Amino acid sequence: MRIVCVGGGPASLYFSILMKKYDQDHSITVLERNPVGSTYGWGVTYWGDLLDKLREGDAPTARAISEHSVRWGGGVAHIRDEVTTHSGDEGFGIGRQRLLDLLAERATDLGVRVEFGREIESPSQLPDAELIVAGDGVNSRLRQLHSDHFGTKVTAGRNKFIWLGTTREFESFTFAFIETPSGWIWFYAYRFTSDLSTCIVECSPETWAGLGFDKLDESATLALLERIFAKQLDGQPLVNRADGGGRPAWLNFRTMTNGTWRHDNIVLLGDAAHTTHYSIGAGTTLALEDAIGLAGALHRHRGLQPALAAYEQERKRALLSTQAAARYSAQWYENIPRYIHLKPARLFALLGQRHSPLLPYVPPQMYYVANQAVEEFAALRKFRKWLGPLVVRTLQARRPGPL
Secondary structure (H helix, E strand, O other): OEEEEEOOOHHHHHHHHHHHHHOOOOEEEEEEOOOOOOOOOOEEEEEHHHHHHHHHHOHHHHHHHHHOOEEEEEEEEEEOOEEEEEEEEEEEEEEHHHHHHHHHHHHHHOOOEEEEOOOOOOHHHOOOOOEEEEOOOOOOHHHHHOHHHHOOEEEEOOOEEEEEEEOOOOOOEEEEEEEEOOEEEEEEEEEOOOOOEEEEEEEOHHHHHHOOOOOOOHHHHHHHHHHHOHHHHOOOOEEOOOOOOOOOOOEOOEEEEOOOOEEOOEEEOHHHOOOOOHHHOOHHHHHHHHHHHHHHHHHHOOOHHHHHHHHHHHHHHHHHHHHHHHHHHHHHHHOHHHOOOOOHHHHHHHHHOOOOOOHHHOOHHHHHHHHHHHHHHHHHHHHHHHHHHHHHHHHHHHOOOOO
């Protein structure tokens, strides 16, 4: 099959790797608009189950990603002047550029043509292909050309956020909530190299304007954020990827969905098909899972259209719970004043429960108490399940033998 992937992100590159693994005779070209070594963002985060899936698809890719990732464990929350911790699963971080380099190198080794600096404005600029994969992100040009057919819907979130880096090395996934005269502002941070961390700062539009971020240039914005989070950053600087002197990239997150993911021989992949709020840290994982799903469907089905239909159906179904969790997570942060009065340990506990559809409708204190009771009951049932056989064995051992 002749395949052209528009967009050289993780999804397109890993999809091309898998297709070459299925059949070396596939002719695959990946067209990336940016020059070599240029990308947006800082680091990406993922969990161990993704490595298992990548290992199943292509062991060398999984091994390379694992070797170039850093590990962090648990969570830490700075709330006012208090710090609370939570043990949790081990997480991983890797620089986005490093991830792209590893995937591009592996794809090239397998015979995929990866071309940089190729801006595609219309299908007429594409090489002849039986399948065109639109993996060109949330602003996908190919999707926009057929937006009525795809049924694209975009919903903008309320809060403002900015994606930064810092030389502060966070050993755990870290949150910091700071009260200012204009309201609350917070960050999420995680390490992705031995000396760099991603730091996403978020606040309400009222706090954003009240602190003057709507008028500040890049250097003034970074300086103010460094003062606000000086203790949590341990005096380390924040870094913006944009060139100095310009306006910093404060954004409102856009949740994007599509009624269908296919049109003729065009299929949507990753952020071109869907987005999920950054607060659940699943964007790259979902994009790679899309790649696995599309490659698998094409391998299992004889015809192109049945394969694309199966891919869309399977991935939409798989995404339902994650998309719901992302919506509730975003809403939790948009309603910080509802929870921020809680004691830090309780706030952190509800932060971990922010995906719950019940939480917005139950008083936070009541939800916390009820959730603790449920967890204790579950632990008690588990203990009793273990204790039962132990009691039986003890009684049997003590039972006198026949007279």
